Amino acid sequence: MRIAIVGGTGPFGSALATRLRKAGHDIVLGSRDAARATAAAKDLGVEGATNHEAVGAADLVVLATKADAALDTARELREAIGARPLLSVASELRFAPSGVLPTPEAASLAERIQAELAGPVLAGLHSLAASTLGSTEAPDEDAFVCGDDLEAKRLVLDAAEGLTSGRALDAGPLASARALEGMTAVIVNLNKRYRGHAGIRVTGLP
Numbered sequence: 001m002r003i004a005i006v007g008g009t010g011p012f013g014s015a016l017a018t019r020l021r022k023a024g025h026d027i028v029l030g031s032r033d034a035a036r037a038t039a040a041a042k043d044l045g046v047e048g049a050t051n052h053e054a055v056g057a058a059d060l061v062v063l064a065t066k067a068d069a070a071l072d073t074a075r076e077l078r079e080a081i082g083a084r085p086l087l088s089v090a091s092e093l094r095f096a097p098s099g100v101l102p103t104p105e106a107a108s109l110a111e112r113i114q115a116e117l118a119g120p121v122l123a124g125l126h127s128l129a130a131s132t133l134g135s136t137e138a139p140d141e142d143a144f145v146c147g148d149d150l151e152a153k154r155l156v157l158d159a160a161e162g163l164t165s166g167r168a169l170d171a172g173p174l175a176s177a178r179a180l181e182g183m184t185a186v187i188v189n190l191n192k193r194y195r196g197h198a199g200i201r202v203t204g205l206p
Ligand SMILES: NC(=O)c1ccc[n+]([C@@H]2O[C@H](COP(=O)([O-])OP(=O)(O)OC[C@H]3O[C@@H](n4cnc5c(N)ncnc54)[C@H](OP(=O)(O)O)[C@@H]3O)[C@@H](O)[C@H]2O)c1
Pocket: 007, 008, 009, 010, 011, 012, 013, 030, 031, 032, 033, 036, 037, 063, 064, 065, 066, 067, 068, 069, 070, 073, 089, 090, 091, 092, 125, 126, 127, 128, 129, 130, 131
């Protein structure tokens, strides 16, 4: 599958590109800046292009920009993305003296992105850290994906299957993105409190 990673020059997009390339996918790393994309892509052994060019020929678009820029970037790329499925991995976090907080918005970022795009939006992979995803061993965790379009969700679950040594799990409709994005705040608080690299494994499933 040809996968465009918008904002793929960051640690998460780059780690994801490396794992997906190893799994046999054809990756185009996107950036706002063509030279930055080319340089980052060369290091990873994938293609590089502007975000706009990257999404044009993709089967799946992964939106991996800085979380604060995800909604505006989706709006800017709306025409180029067209009806292609898009996976949002972003979580909006607020840093307060009491700890890390999820967004106060009622709708998840992924649901707000869906309102801007013609194609199906999926949300997932929030609980995987760039550092563990980018390490030599696949992380010993499960990965979660949610979305309303079953065909697009199957596509993303298949791609997510090889990312960890755990399972790629269907976490239900796109409304589950509120919980998945909020879970990032929980994980960051755990990492700060226990100085670790928390991941999630679900028990009790067949
Ligand atoms: N880091 C993690 O462990 C982790 C884990 C799970 C999910 N995520 C999610 O994955 C996404 C990427 O995380 P990251 O840590 O790799 O983020 P990041 O380094 O902060 O940003 C990723 C890329 O976003 C682009 N960007 C920055 N500002 C932008 C703007 N104003 N408009 C458009 N693009 C902009 C930059 O690419 P160019 O300058 O090359 O355009 C940058 O390399 C985030 O949404 C995050 O919530 C991260």
